[in-house]
Amino acid sequence: MRCLKLSRSANQVVDFNSRNLIFSSLNKLGFRSLVTSCRAVVLPRFGGPEVLEIREDAQVPALKPNEVLVRSRAVSVNPLDLRIRSGYGRSILEPLLPLILGRDISGEVAAVGDSVKSLHVGQEVFGALHPTAIRGTYADYAILSVEQVASKPASISHVDASAIPFAALTAWRALKCTARITSGQRVLVIGGGGAVGFSAIQLSVAAGCFVSTTCERESIDRVLAAGADQAIDYTTEDFELAIEGHFDAVLDTIGGTDTERIGINVLKHGGHYMTLQGEAAPMSDRYGLAIGLPLSTALLLKKQIQYRFSHGIEYWWTYMRPDPEGIDAIRRLSELGKLKVPVQKTYPITQVKEAHEAKEKRLVPGKVVLEFD
Ligand SMILES: NC(=O)c1ccc[n+]([C@@H]2O[C@H](COP(=O)([O-])OP(=O)(O)OC[C@H]3O[C@@H](n4cnc5c(N)ncnc54)[C@H](OP(=O)(O)O)[C@@H]3O)[C@@H](O)[C@H]2O)c1
Numbered sequence: 001m002r003c004l005k006l007s008r009s010a011n012q013v014v015d016f017n018s019r020n021l022i023f024s025s026l027n028k029l030g031f032r033s034l035v036t037s038c039r040a041v042v043l044p045r046f047g048g049p050e051v052l053e054i055r056e057d058a059q060v061p062a063l064k065p066n067e068v069l070v071r072s073r074a075v076s077v078n079p080l081d082l083r084i085r086s087g088y089g090r091s092i093l094e095p096l097l098p099l100i101l102g103r104d105i106s107g108e109v110a111a112v113g114d115s116v117k118s119l120h121v122g123q124e125v126f127g128a129l130h131p132t133a134i135r136g137t138y139a140d141y142a143i144l145s146v147e148q149v150a151s152k153p154a155s156i157s158h159v160d161a162s163a164i165p166f167a168a169l170t171a172w173r174a175l176k177c178t179a180r181i182t183s184g185q186r187v188l189v190i191g192g193g194g195a196v197g198f199s200a201i202q203l204s205v206a207a208g209c210f211v212s213t214t215c216e217r218e219s220i221d222r223v224l225a226a227g228a229d230q231a232i233d234y235t236t237e238d239f240e241l242a243i244e245g246h247f248d249a250v251l252d253t254i255g256g257t258d259t260e261r262i263g264i265n266v267l268k269h270g271g272h273y274m275t276l277q278g279e280a281a282p283m284s285d286r287y288g289l290a291i292g293l294p295l296s297t298a299l300l301l302k303k304q305i306q307y308r309f310s311h312g313i314e315y316w317w318t319y320m321r322p323d324p325e326g327i328d329a330i331r332r333l334s335e336l337g338k339l340k341v342p343v344q345k346t347y348p349i350t351q352v353k354e355a356h357e358a359k360e361k362r363l364v365p366g367k368v369v370l371e372f373d
Contacts, residue, residue: 035060035069035110040139041352044098046087049356054349058100058139065115066145070125073158074346075137076104077359077368078166078195085356091284091292092132102137103128103320105144106152106161107372116146124152127327128165131320138352140372147324153335161334163341163367167195168330170276170320171203171251177323178316179249179272183208186245190263191253192228193219195341195367196276200251201228202339212247214239218365222342240265247271251318269312278317343367 040058045051063069081101084093093099106126109119119125127149129136135143152161175181187204191197192213204211205227212230213223223231232242240262248271250263255277263273279299284292300317307315333339344366347355351370358364 035141038140039349040100041102041349042098043085043101046085046090046094046097049085049353049360052085052101052353052356054352060139060141061135061143063111063113063143064145065113066147067113067143068109068116068119068125068146068149069111070105070107070127070137070142070144070149071110072105072137072140072142072349072372073107074105074162074372075102075142075349075370076163076166076341076343077355077370078103079359080131080166081136081138082356082360087285089132089281089285091281091289093134096134099134100136100139102139102142102370103131103133103166104162104164105129105137105142105149106158107142110141113146118146119149119151124154124158125149126152126158126161126165126331128169128320128322130322138349138370145322148322148327150327150331153331155335155337159343159346159369159371160340162369163195163343164199164330164334164339165327166320167341168199168203168339169323169326170196170318171200172323172326172330173321174251174274174276174316174318175200175203175207175249176326176329177321178274178318181207181209181249184210185248186210186212186268188243188247188250188263188266189213189228189253190250190259191215192223192231194253197251197253198223198226198341199339200253201226202333206333206338209248212243212245226340250274252276264307264311264313264315267311267313270314272314272316273307274316274318276318278319280317341367343369345369346371348373 037057039056042053042055109123187209189197189200192201193215211228213228214232214234217233220231232239246268250273252259252263252275255275280296283296304315307313345364346369349370355368
């Protein structure tokens with residue numbers, strides 16, 4: 001493989017079209033990895049927003065055959081980014097520091113690996129990395145496998161596109177891969193105002209399901225406009241009493257003791273309860289990987305058996321997983337305007353600390369996106 005070093009300053013002197021033409025021509029000539037270093041937001045140690053460092057010389061590894069180099073135009077801030085920054089998953093991630101945070105991305109293909117035929121240099125794409133990826137997307141150039149990206153819908157901006165994949169793929173994993181929802185079924189989304197919950201509502205509506213959800217007053221109009229049949233303001237109503245009927249699937253984005261109890265009690269026989277707050281990482285962090293992981297697996301199995309006998313339901317911890325079928329379906333729905341994650345505020349990537357602080361202090365409750373110059 002031939003490799004050409006292109007620094008960020010060199011990158012800045014040519015406009016988008018010229019750069020894409022150069023990248024495309026070089027790619028065809030066999031120069032697979034055009035960038036060897038770039039600017040990135042690096043996490044050298046766990047802590048508050050102040051630990052984040054912008055470095056100009058983060059390494060860009062050579063592309064593997066199935067990988068795509070994406071020039072970032074926008075990356076969204078997910079709760080997972082904040083949690084990892086604070087030490088969540090330290091049992092796995094601590095030895096791998098320094099890390100680059102970020103899962104979501106929207107940008108342009110800058111280079112493709114040898115076996116990638118479905119994408120070309122200059123193409124606009126969006127996608128998301130696996131939750132445990134150590135080289136994230138808060139960088140001028142990110143590397144994703146070809147299964148983790150899809151063509152960006154032309155009708156939406158990079159900012160709007162970057163807000164969708166991680167959240168929507170999490171909802172997809174729960175509803176389509178685990179519960180396998182079908183038309184006419186009833187779905188309850190606990191926490192429908194957030195990015196995952198709101199995506200879950202829209203995926204369920206698109207699948208032809210009847211949807212109930214709980215959220216704060218500020219989110220009620222938005223979830224009803226997205227097609228939810230029932231929206232309960234959990235801050236003023238007793239949502240256990242307000243929920244109507246029984247459900248085939250419950251996606252619990254909150255995962256508290258009460259939401260779990262209520263979610264399980266409102267399921268039909270054979271229904272699926274899925275929480276986003278699985279115990280694998282917290283228990284591994286608390287007891288170390290060697291004890292925490294088997295302990296959490298035992299806890300999950302115990303709960304699965306217990307609820308199967310006591311309620312006749314299936315109990316799951318849901319984790320986001322990249323899924324080529326999922327990202328393609330998400331692309332189609334986004335293109336049709338049937339799947340959106342509203343962006344409340346954008347920050348330049350240089351203000352990543354401010355963006356994390358705003359999310360952490362809930363100064364901005366909605367989606368925050370970091371933009372690249
Ligand atoms: N297991 C996994 O793989 C996985 C993957 C993704 C996320 N998660 C976890 O799931 C949880 C939810 O994630 P998320 O990405 O959906 O978080 P999020 O978008 O930050 O939403 C969190 C909460 O913020 C409120 N909110 C969001 N947008 C709002 C707006 N525009 N106006 C008012 N309130 C708003 C919502 O409250 P209301 O619902 O009360 O309105 C929502 O429940 C997090 O704990 C995250 O760590 C887990």
